[in-house]
Amino acid sequence: MANSERIEQAVEQLASLPTIGRKTARRLAFHLLRLPEEHVQRFAETIIAMRREVQECSICCTFTDTTTCPTCANPKRNVLQICVVEQPSDVLAIERTGDYRGVYHVLHGALNPLDGVGVTDIRMRELFARLESNIEEVILAVNPTVEGELTTQYIVKMTQPLTIPITRIARGIPVGADLEFTDEATLSRAFIGRQPV
Amino acid sequence: MANSERIEQAVEQLASLPTIGRKTARRLAFHLLRLPEEHVQRFAETIIAMRREVQECSICCTFTDTTTCPTCANPKRNVLQICVVEQPSDVLAIERTGDYRGVYHVLHGALNPLDGVGVTDIRMRELFARLESNIEEVILAVNPTVEGELTTQYIVKMTQPLTIPITRIARGIPVGADLEFTDEATLSRAFIGRQPV
Numbered sequence: 175m176a177n178s179e180r181i182e183q184a185v186e187q188l189a190s191l192p193t194i195g196r197k198t199a200r201r202l203a204f205h206l207l208r209l210p211e212e213h214v215q216r217f218a219e220t221i222i223a224m225r226r227e228v229q230e231c232s233i234c235c236t237f238t239d240t241t242t243c244p245t246c247a248n249p250k251r252n253v254l255q256i257c258v259v260e261q262p263s264d265v266l267a268i269e270r271t272g273d274y275r276g277v278y279h280v281l282h283g284a285l286n287p288l289d290g291v292g293v294t295d296i297r298m299r300e301l302f303a304r305l306e307s308n309i310e311e312v313i314l315a316v317n318p319t320v321e322g323e324l325t326t327q328y329i330v331k332m333t334q335p336l337t338i339p340i341t342r343i344a345r346g347i348p349v350g351a352d353l354e355f356t357d358e359a360t361l362s363r364a365f366i367g368r369q370p371v
Numbered sequence: 372m373a374n375s376e377r378i379e380q381a382v383e384q385l386a387s388l389p390t391i392g393r394k395t396a397r398r399l400a401f402h403l404l405r406l407p408e409e410h411v412q413r414f415a416e417t418i419i420a421m422r423r424e425v426q427e428c429s430i431c432c433t434f435t436d437t438t439t440c441p442t443c444a445n446p447k448r449n450v451l452q453i454c455v456v457e458q459p460s461d462v463l464a465i466e467r468t469g470d471y472r473g474v475y476h477v478l479h480g481a482l483n484p485l486d487g488v489g490v491t492d493i494r495m496r497e498l499f500a501r502l503e504s505n506i507e508e509v510i511l512a513v514n515p516t517v518e519g520e521l522t523t524q525y526i527v528k529m530t531q532p533l534t535i536p537i538t539r540i541a542r543g544i545p546v547g548a549d550l551e552f553t554d555e556a557t558l559s560r561a562f563i564g565r566q567p568v
Contacts, residue, residue: 177428177433177434177440177441177442177462178421178425178440181434184420187413188418191403192398192399193398200463201390202388202389202390203421204459204460205389206388206418206421209422211422215422216384217384218419220383221385221403222411222412224375224380224403224404226408227377228377228404236374238374238375239375243374261401263397265374
């Protein structure tokens, strides 16, 4: 039997997080027990504040502290170029490249009929509403998975009457990777997508 | 630039925990953002409650919700046999064996002069106070490290006038391990500690 019910409850909560097993959860709990009480209070309050105050951008649906996210509110961004991604974390990944000057649309998922994720479970309606105005290009940057492929096909099919140019980001060999250890599907895509040098 | 200051603050707090890097911290933050607000509230409150209400047992210094921990309060345990460990998690590990019927003393660390951990930084004074009464056996179950060794030597030296029998748990080959892959120090200890069959 454990000596502290309180610790067990905290371990249970921590172990409910992804990537954290019971052993790590216990280690985290013991770490928190050794911190000053104010630190732990601040830790917990920061998480509550995040959950309470973070909302979806009224335009692109990414997570933000304000009604409109800083990217959508930035007058230097090209609002006629929309990059469609699955998750807010994908926006951060693309922003880190520093190359893209358009705006985003975050679906918060991808179509997955097997798991019961349909069109109304992700921000598809919000995307189509944006596409009704005069858009120059839609760049699909969903994940190269079965779900991403399905989502791509659905968007292409539904936007056909709108004649908006739709592109998808290139699939090929990752920079720095080794041909020898690249899987067949990626290598095959890399051949199909070959470019003049 | 990130789209949410609130998320960045939570990521910073989560990444301050051991074993959690910035990438995992961000993943945890996004996970928490997708949970219902009440769940996140409960998560945070459970951690605050743990930190606020868990205390050190007035006898053995392990973490507990009550003044005296359930093990020390259990009349079936032999209070004259004290097992000395470094951490409260070590108590849980030994309790899982189900073999030990004595009580514990948790030092909350080991002597480590290089890191500035001295006798007054761990619960050494509390241990010696307990040893003043009529103890049958002290079992040292500190870690088989330089710090554990130093702690062992200190306890042995300081308790010499008391003539209490002091034992240490056996060091040897772990059950299920392969001789071939056992390090020399462990193998050497296993030879020294050999027992008649």
